[in-house]
Amino acid sequence: MAEEKKMAGFVCTGCGIGERLDAGQLETTATRDGKMNTCVQHDMLCSKEGVQVIRDTIDNDGATHVMIAACSRRAKVEAFNFPEVAMTRANLREGVIWVRPDTDENKETTQEMADDYIRMACAEAKFSTKPSKSGEQELNKTIMVVGGGITGMTAAMEAAAAGYPVQLIEKSGALGGRIAEYYKVLPTRSPYATPQESSIAEMAAAIEADDKITVHLNSTLAQTSGAPGRFSVDVATESGSTSNFTCGAIAQATGFTPFDANKLPEFGYDKSADVVTNHELEALAKAANGGPIKRPSDGKEITSVAFVQNAGQCSDEENKLAYFSGVTDLVSIKQAMYFKELNGDCDTTILFNNLRTPGAAGEDFYRAGQEAMVLFSKGIVSEVVPGDSLTVKFKDMILNEDAEMDCDLVVLAVGMEPNSGPDPYYATEGAGAPQEGEELTDEEKEERAAAANEVSVDSILNLDYRQGTDLPQLKYGFNDSHFICFPYETRRTGIYAAGPVRRPMDIQQARDDAAGATMKAIQAAENAGKGMAAHPRAGDLSYPSFRKEGCTQCKRCTVECPFGAINEDEKRYPLFNEARCRRCGTCMGACPVRVISFENYSIDTVGQQIKNVEIPEEWDEKPRILVLACENDAYPALDQAAMNGVEINPWARVIPVRCLGSVSLSWITDSLNNGYDGIVLMGCQRGEDYQCHFVRGSAMAAERMSKVGDTLQTLNLEPERVVVHEVAITDIERAPKLINDMAETIEKIGMSPFKF
Amino acid sequence: MTEVIATNETILVVGGGISGMTAALEAAETGKKVVLVEKRPYIGGRVTQLYKYFPKLCHPTCGLEINQRRAKMNPNLTIITMAEVTDIKGEAGNYTATAKIAPRYINDNCTGCGDCGKAVEAEFDDEYNYGMGKRKGAYLPHRMAMPQQYVIDPAIIGTDDAQKAKDACKVNAVDLDMQEETIEFNAGAVVWATGWQPYDANKIQPYGYDRFENVITSVEFERLADPTGPTGGKILRPSDGKEVKNVAFIQCAGSRDKNHLLHCSRICCMASLKQCTYPADDVDISVYYIDIRAIDRFEDFYQKVKAQDNVNFIKSKVASIVKGDDDSPVLHGVDTEGYNRYANQHDLVVLAVGMEPSVDKESFPVDIVINEEGFIEPASENGGIFAAGCSSDALDVNRAAQHATGAALRAVQVINRVAGTEG
Amino acid sequence: MSTNSQKYRNSFLKEVEANVEEGEWVKMCMQCGVCAGSCPLGKHWDHPPQEIFMMIRAGKREEVLTSDSMWMCTSCYNCIARCPRGLPITHIMHGLATYAKRLGLAPKNQPTQGFSQLFWDNLMKKGRVNELKMGLSMYFKDGFAQGVKNAMANQKLGQNMMKAKRMNAMEIMGGHGVKSPGDLAKIIKKAQEIEDGKIQDFS
Incomplete structure (x- = not known):
């Protein structure tokens, strides 16, 4: 920016900082080394008066860059909120005085620590600019809903009710989805006792009448391009016509497909017409048209039914579903009640293992089933023998004996399989990923990816993203979020899955889920319009900019971006899509030529902090340890350690990073060249239950660091000098220990020879 | 105001x-x-x-x-x-x-420095740890508490302790006159x-939560396992502080029960399965259950815990608990899968208490x-x-x-x- | 013998529901087993209540009705107090026993059953229980020699009861009774008729 920088430093002397440290010296350090134009002390900077001092400096003296040396950047956030300037914080409280013993012999090293943190914060400020909108953003309030079943219909209606226009895409010729084929549905209001009519017809009529909702029947998505706020969608109809519209965000509610019971030969599905799936039973009940349900084989009125729970579910066998489809026990109870309603005296027996009818509604409905004389037996079915009368063989777990029963009809409670598109990461992280210890060549990887595409289903969204056409999958094909606290933390910004494509669920849950996903879609559209990042860095205005001149088109940024935010332009340069970006900095960490940066987080903002730490001469025997700590887990763990008074080695200099994935190798090599004696990287847990909100940040850092060995070798340095740790936010004792361990290591192997 | x-x-x-x-x-x-x-x-x-x-x-x-x-x-x-x-x-x-x-007796000046907490002497049962441990009369409820502001217990208002807190505060954050x-x-x-709140285990009379020290609730067990909890993350018996070698989980403690909570609390099965992973491998674990309600992908987790060598599942609603040797609870009941009567002694019993609105x-x-x-x-x-x-x-x-x-x-x-x- | 067409079907469950006191509760059991564990005499049962309920669902009619398990119930009500589904288990047990006896399926030498019969017969004579005769008939039910042995063994008990005025030696002469045993007999007869009328035929 051409604007002149005016740098103002502020040193707080409250909370014991003034007593423990020489504030005058800190001030001098800020102006002399940190090149602050001004620097003032205040005895309680977070107080109204203190904040006013800063405010006045900005308003009256035109400060553009503010360095606040006080407590941790996690504390007093509301007080130190100056969005109109570039601001940095030097952590003198949790980072220095709380982790060092208050003794005379430690005074010198504690002051050195504090001085360094001042230098670092000043350097960071100097190389930061205030984040501001890129100008790329657009506000487009239209929400596209993909799928016209109950989830999609609900999403459309909820969005419209909030005042947002909707484009609703349905593959078939009518709205309603699977529920339209159902005789009745589970009750949604207390008392949870009787199956009720579905509201599909009224909903369809309401959608028809709503001028905010445009329905596309017999339609699929030929292409979806752009980003939140400016998605451009090509719709193809069955008749071959195409149309185009734009939208701000997307909810995907493509539902599920019932498990194929042909894969269950032991239950005689392929041998007898009187063995049906729970989905087929809905059709039989509907066809009964208020009269008794008839046997498919001979049209005889059914007098006895057995329900086989978990048919092909909760299984460790290949070709079966490993998971439980959430509602199938409730569904069987509901269907057993159909027989009580329509077939009078019909016997209905539910053979289950664990009866899973959770919550208040679930348990109520279980009891209602028992009241209706549905017979429940903890029995594990091994075989259904076809015949005029079907024989069900099972183990009665209570009576502890092999048992069998005869009945007219067998209903298999099969599970749900999600209607998701191909997984972009099938061959790298998904089911096709290399197993532990398996090393694949690039060719093999590509082969596998190609094979996956062949066996895989059709794309649903047809995203023109560099990283695949559809939402990434979590497991078993479901497009669920990986995070427990954040069920809508999507890996494709602005696109939210809802209903059984996300996770097996019943209608009520699907409708609630539709509301949740719609909320997120609306939010994504609104924030895209403001140039603000989506969760977890919600509201962040910084965005990655890139220097084209330096780019070598290595494509690492496009490949490694966890959110598929970066495409390639026609000249094969990376094409950033700000509104898809989550501001993690993985691209920055990936770029070998350092051309990617954010206004307030860049190669320089961190690199200059590293360079501005004073490296004492080798004979001073004061090593320096660089700690790069993930701001979400490791840094808060260190803060909490400080609150507990856990000591941290005085040689450590901690820099919070957005994600370990954003760590540039250049920071590491520069540190080593500058004479740092050890480097500790602290990221989140990686692997299957990864904790990184930017998916693979921690894993990528580990991979990249494994290659640091070469650098170390060229410099003739010991490999122990660089370590990567997985640190959880609860590692309050462990995190400081890892730093202290590095100090011990250095004591053993000696100081770095690269001190200048 | x-x-x-x-x-x-x-x-x-x-x-x-x-x-x-x-x-x-x-x-x-x-x-x-x-x-x-x-x-x-x-x-x-x-x-x-x-x-x-x-x-x-x-x-x-x-x-x-x-x-x-x-x-x-x-x-x-x-x-x-x-x-x-x-x-x-x-x-x-x-x-x-x-x-x-309610008055906090601490205003927004508070920097969370902790001086007041150090100055105050009175201690109270720590509600954050469900009473298993003490906190000061001026306290930060937990390390990550937001707002990061101390609280003064109303019980010390009017005592010397309150004045001590006020005197210790350098930033004028203590306001004892707050109303x-x-x-x-x-x-x-x-x-x-x-x-929600955990169902009051005292009401489940046959389990003797009010009588036996080594019968605790699932929410208390979370605090025992937590490194920031009262035992520093060690699972120790309340009665004698001994390491627990044999623990039992009783499911539906208050849930699915006409005498207590009519509904299924949904989370307790998974919570107990989770808690099965807290103790070391050599700790014997028994889970007494009616139905294990692992919904959707949670099934994976159920299978994983089931595969743990040290975990044993018993389909039974425990009938009663009596005190055995060494203050160890003895569980009486019948394993309904094949009718086996048991009287099992455990070091510690965890009641998977239900969720009450x-x-x-x-x-x-x-x-x-x-x-x-x-x-x-x-x-x-x-x-x-x-x-x-x-x-x-x-x-x-x-x-x-x-x-x-x-x-x-x-x-x-x-x-x-x-x-x-x-x- | 039940055939496959009766197993795990409603036939026996319906019979129990119709003919057994509180039998309509049986379907509400969720097999938690707290009744089985709570029963103080539990270890003497072949089949605890929850298992009997499962056997009913499984259609094991004969096995249930000829079982001596439900005769073991001492009406302590622990099971009822604890049953999470509120099943009146004590009553169901007595109901099942009564029904089994009515059908003549109750185990012949089941002592509780024998005692119950003696009690009933004794009561029906005068409308009040004659403790002395009741005791004697219990002692001598297995013959004279055994009766003397029993009486000797329980001598102290008898003496204490007399001291406490719970039993009177003069009762042997006839004993106390209701004012109008004939009316009682009529009442009982009528009650039995009503009950018989309610019993549905499932055979």
Whole structure:
């Protein structure tokens, strides 16, 4: 920016900082080394008066860059909120005085620590600019809903009710989805006792009448391009016509497909017409048209039914579903009640293992089933023998004996399989990923990816993203979020899955889920319009900019971006899509030529902090340890350690990073060249239950660091000098220990020879 | 005096646990003004007291950190702690809420430095650790408490201790004259997210929670396993501090029971399975259950725990507990799979207590449809008041957050209607 | 013998529901087993209540009705107090026993059954229980020699009861009774007729 920088430093002397440290010296350090134009002390900077001092400096003296040396950047956030300037914080409280013993012999090293943190914060400020909108953003309030079943219909209606226009895409010729084929549905209001009519017809009529909702029947998505706020969608109809519209965000509610019971030969599905799936039973009940349900084989009125729970579910066998489809026990109870309603005296027996009818509604409905004389037996079915009368063989777990029963009809409670598109990461992280210890060549990887595409289903969204056409999958094909606290933390910004494509669920849950996903879609559209990042860095205005001149088109940024935010332009340069970006900095960490940066987080903002730490001469025997700590887990763990008074080695200099994935190798090599004696990287847990909100940040850092060995070798340095740790936010004792361990290591192997 | 700037376009969120926080943040991040009222001195609710989440075994404080950062950064969100909504009048788009704010005796000057806590001598049972441990009369409820402000226990007001706290504070944050206040403000829509409480184990007479030290609740077990808890994360017996070598989990302790909670609390099966992973491999674990209700992908986790060599599942509702040797509880009952009578002695027994709605059916400050179990029904009669999370049903964290996000939308719909007619 | 067409079907469950006191509760059991564990005499049962309920669902009619398990119930009500589904288990047990006896399926030498019969017969004579005769008939039910042995063994008990005025030696002469035993007999007869009328035929 051409604007002149005016740098103002502020040193707080409250909370014991003034007593423990020489504030005058800190001030001098800020102006002399940190090149602050001004620097003032205040005895309680977070107080109204203190904040006013800063405010006045900005308003009256035109400060553009503010360095606040006080407590941790996690504390007093509301007080130190100056969005109109570039601001940095030097952590003198949790980072220095709380982790060092208050003794005379430690005074010198504690002051050195504090001085360094001042230098670092000043350097960071100097190389930061205030984040501001890129100008790329657009506000487009239209929400596209993909799928016209109950989830999609609900999403459309909820969005419209909030005042947002909707484009609703349905593959078939009518709205309603699977529920339209159902005789009745589970009750949604207390008392949870009787199956009720579905509201599909009224909903369809309401959608028809709503001028905010445009329905596309017999339609699929030929292409979806752009980003939140400016998605451009090509719709193809069955008749071959195409149309185009734009939208701000997307909810995907493509539902599920019932498990194929042909894969269950032991239950005689392929041998007898009187063995049906729970989905087929809905059709039989509907066809009964208020009269008794008839046997498919001979049209005889059914007098006895057995329900086989978990048919092909909760299984460790290949070709079966490993998971439980959430509602199938409730569904069987509901269907057993159909027989009580329509077939009078019909016997209905539910053979289950664990009866899973959770919550208040679930348990109520279980009891209602028992009241209706549905017979429940903890029995594990091994075989259904076809015949005029079907024989069900099972183990009665209570009576502890092999048992069998005869009945007219067998209903298999099969599970749900999600209607998701191909997984972009099938061959790298998904089911096709290399197993532990398996090393694949690039060719093999590509082969596998190609094979996956062949066996895989059709794309649903047809995203023109560099990283695949559809939402990434979590497991078993479901497009669920990986995070427990954040069920809508999507890996494709602005696109939210809802209903059984996300996770097996019943209608009520699907409708609630539709509301949740719609909320997120609306939010994504609104924030895209403001140039603000989506969760977890919600509201962040910084965005990655890139220097084209330096780019070598290595494509690492496009490949490694966890959110598929970066495409390639026609000249094969990376094409950033700000509104898809989550501001993690993985691209920055990936770029070998350092051309990617954010206004307030860049190669320089961190690199200059590293360079501005004073490296004492080798004979001073004061090593320096660089700690790069993930701001979400490791840094808060260190803060909490400080609150507990856990000591941290005085040689450590901690820099919070957005994600370990954003760590540039250049920071590491520069540190080593500058004479740092050890480097500790602290990221989140990686692997299957990864904790990184930017998916693979921690894993990528580990991979990249494994290659640091070469650098170390060229410099003739010991490999122990660089370590990567997985640190959880609860590692309050462990995190400081890892730093202290590095100090011990250095004591053993000696100081770095690269001190200048 | 606490000032709240709110209009008919403001969303009031009652309760600042995971559901309330989620609803408030999602609405605020969509550009809506939100006032969040929380009874405790901090937001985060019960999840702050959990050691890990199932099935990932990750730490709740990780998500809390993100949510708190979101809250700190968002200018649309006003948080009032130590406050209870006592009345809501009006209709969708035009409510007037009354809230009672208890005195914290600490003002916003507080930097969380801890000097007052050091100065005060009186100690009290630490509610954060369910009474298993002590806290000072001036205290930060837990290390990540937001707001990061101390609280002075009303019990020390008027004592020397209170004066000591005041004298120790260098930033003038202690205000011993603070009084309870009642405030009134407008809201267009309300998200009701008052959550749940663990069922009172004392009421389950045959299990002797009130008589046997080594019978504890599942929520207490979380604190025992947590490194920041009263035992530093070591699972020790309350009676003698000995390491636990044999632990039993009793499922449906208060749930699915006409004599206690009629409903299935949904989370307890998974919570106990999770807790099966806390002790070391050489600790014998028995799970006494009626049905293991592992829903959807949780099945994976169930299978994983089942495969643990040290875990044994017994299909049985335990009939009673008596005291055995060495204060060890002895469980009596019948394994219903094949009728085996048992009298099993364990070092420690954990009651997987059910989820009871926090607000008693009779004490809702607003007219709202509540079902037999005490949960708020998704009823259109509720107007602009929407339940979120465990005030609507027994839900796990993920489902609660999901439900709360949907509730936020329903509140936003009301606000947008108001804005449409007003603007 | 039940055939496959009766197994895990409603036939026996319906019979129990119709003909057994509180039998309509049987379907509500969720097999938690707290009744089995709570029963103080539990270890003497072949089949605890929850298992009997499962056997009823499984259609094991004969096995259930000829079982001596439900005769073991001493009406302590622990099971009822603890049953999470509120099943009146004590009553169901007595109901099942009564029904089995009515059908003549109750185990012949089941002592509780024998005692119950003696008690009933004794009661029906005068409308009040004659403790002395009741005791003697119990002692001598297995013959004279055994009766003397029993009486000797329980001598102390008898003496204490007499001291406490709970038993009177003069009762042997006839003993006390209701004012109008004939009316009682009529009442009982009528009650039995009503009950018989309710019993549905499932054979």
